[in-house]
Amino acid sequence: ELKVEQNPLFLSMQEGKNYTIYCNYSTTSDRLYWYRQDPGKSLESLFVLLSNGAVKQEGRLMASLDTKARLSTLHITAAVHDLSATYFCAVEKDSNYQLIWGAGTKLIIKP
Amino acid sequence: NAGVTQTPKFQVLKTGQSMTLQCAQDMNHNSMYWYRQDPGMGLRLIYYSASEGTTDKGEVPNGYNVSRLNKREFSLRLESAAPSQTSVYFCASSDFTYSNQPQHFGDGTRLSIL
Numbered sequence: 001e002l003k004v005e006q007n008p009l010f011l012s013m014q015e016g017k018n019y020t021i022y023c024n025y026s027t028t029s030d031r032l033y034w035y036r037q038d039p040g041k042s043l044e045s046l047f048v049l050l051s052n053g054a055v056k057q058e059g060r061l062m063a064s065l066d067t068k069a070r071l072s073t074l075h076i077t078a079a080v081h082d083l084s085a086t087y088f089c090a091v092e093k094d095s096n097y098q099l100i101w102g103a104g105t106k107l108i109i110k111p
Numbered sequence: 112n113a114g115v116t117q118t119p120k121f122q123v124l125k126t127g128q129s130m131t132l133q134c135a136q137d138m139n140h141n142s143m144y145w146y147r148q149d150p151g152m153g154l155r156l157i158y159y160s161a162s163e164g165t166t167d168k169g170e171v172p173n174g175y176n177v178s179r180l181n182k183r184e185f186s187l188r189l190e191s192a193a194p195s196q197t198s199v200y201f202c203a204s205s206d207f208t209y210s211n212q213p214q215h216f217g218d219g220t221r222l223s224i225l
Binding site: 090 | 142144151152153154155156159161167169170201211212213214215216217218219
């Protein structure tokens with residue numbers, strides 16, 4: 001059974017600092033996704049990671065994938081208040097459309 | 112650019128009542144999905160439709176039924192609502208044939224069952 005674990009589940013940090021959110025999954029998978037959700041809002045796609053060693057960057061966010069370690073990271077560089085949100089990773093199950101989601105990391109960035 | 116549209120946005124039901132949540136997408140996607148989101152648990156897949164004319168169970172299908180009405184529309188029905196079905200429901204769509212494409216989400220339906 002595919003399980004996806006994120007840590008930490010809650011993170012409070014100061015503006016200007018760097019930090020990393022981790023996403024571990026229990027069985028092999030072809031695709032991993034990162035999403036952002038603001039309170040009371042929908043989910044917004046950030047990154048799609050398809051292969052071992054994949055790295056994608058958008059602004060202050062960078063995501064990477066290590067399929068051998070079954071680990072993805074979301075790195076935040078020089079955090080700003082606008083990045084406060086809940087971040088989810090999701091892993092595709094058996095290449096059959098189903099995504100298994102982590103519980104989310106609630107990130108609060110204090111000015 | 113509507114994307115994925117869900118109706119209604121909010122609903123309060125009494126235990127035992129039935130209702131249908133509607134979802135429509137205008138991106139010509141083949142695949143559509145229904146999720147529920149509960150506090151601290153991420154999203155869980157209820158049902159999905161890989162293509163028009165097919166539907167399959169996800170992780171938590173009990174108490175729900177779905178209909179893929181056409182390529183654009185995918186509805187979720189609660190036949191006899193229970194308090195455990197109080198949740199936020201999200202519909203999503205994707206073009207699964209393109210591996211670099213994510214799922215696109217609607218704004219959600221906040222459902223309370225008393």
